[in-house]
Amino acid sequence: MHLRDLSRRRWLASLLALPGTPLLAAATRRRQLAGIEFDIIEPRPGPRRYLLIHGNEQTARDTLLARMPGRPGRALLVTGNTRHVPLRGLQLDPNRMFSRAGAQRNLHLLNPHVPASRISAALDWLDRRRPALLQPLLPPPGGLLIALHNNSSGYSVENEIAISHSVSLPTRGAPYDFILATHPADFDRLAASPFNVVLQHRPAGEDDGSLSRLCAARSIRYLNIEARLGHAEEQRAMLEWIEENLP
Numbered sequence: 001m002h003l004r005d006l007s008r009r010r011w012l013a014s015l016l017a018l019p020g021t022p023l024l025a026a027a028t029r030r031r032q033l034a035g036i037e038f039d040i041i042e043p044r045p046g047p048r049r050y051l052l053i054h055g056n057e058q059t060a061r062d063t064l065l066a067r068m069p070g071r072p073g074r075a076l077l078v079t080g081n082t083r084h085v086p087l088r089g090l091q092l093d094p095n096r097m098f099s100r101a102g103a104q105r106n107l108h109l110l111n112p113h114v115p116a117s118r119i120s121a122a123l124d125w126l127d128r129r130r131p132a133l134l135q136p137l138l139p140p141p142g143g144l145l146i147a148l149h150n151n152s153s154g155y156s157v158e159n160e161i162a163i164s165h166s167v168s169l170p171t172r173g174a175p176y177d178f179i180l181a182t183h184p185a186d187f188d189r190l191a192a193s194p195f196n197v198v199l200q201h202r203p204a205g206e207d208d209g210s211l212s213r214l215c216a217a218r219s220i221r222y223l224n225i226e227a228r229l230g231h232a233e234e235q236r237a238m239l240e241w242i243e244e245n246l247p
């Protein structure tokens with residue numbers, strides 16, 4: 001046996017002995033999309049898409065990273081550990097960048113002393129690059145996009161009830177863990193689950209630039225799995241139920 005073969009065997013054995021990190025690294029590429037850096041993980045081809053858009057939501061990141069090794073589908077995870085990302089030298093909440101109107105409001109909010117002309121230039125720049133982010137992120141027709149978020153500042157399903165079209169609240173006493181769906185058929189299935197679920201399939205009010213709003217407007221199957229920061233077991237249980245029970 002050649003030395004090269006031996007070292008290759010050892011390398012392969014080391015990969016198999018440590019499922020998780022090394023295998024994941026082999027399936028990961030790092031890309032700038034619309035000026036924001038993402039790790040894209042795709043162990044095997046599949047129609048599902050997964051997203052971590054807020055870098056400081058560590059429980060959601062861990063839940064998604066634990067799900068991916070060896071399984072089909074593509075995950076995009078923002079790099080870094082902050083909620084906001086730099087865009088053309090400005091601060092932006094990346095879950096407000098999916099429309100120009102939403103990004104405009106958010107850039108003004110987070111960069112209050114910046115001239116409107118500079119914000120307008122950043123919006124033009126973002127408009128040109130948004131399709132390059134949506135292309136790898138949005139699922140093929142009929143596919144499902146799952147975003148994972150964590151909350152820690154009081155936000156809960158109670159904030160969503162009034163603006164939802166249907167709700168199922170079997171554990172209303174644990175309001176920080178819930179699922180938001182944009183497609184009625186997904187909601188109907190999830191209403192049979194043990195989890196809190198809300199349906200928002202007809203966008204109303206002002207466009208906040210969130211991904212859920214874009215998906216509702218385009219009739220894309222989208223789920224947000226929302227869990228309290230640190231509720232790893234609860235978030236994992238919601239994700240696994242979806243994996244097993246939704247087409």
Ligand SMILES: [Zn+2]
Nearest residue numbers: 054057149150
């Ligand atoms: Zn979030």
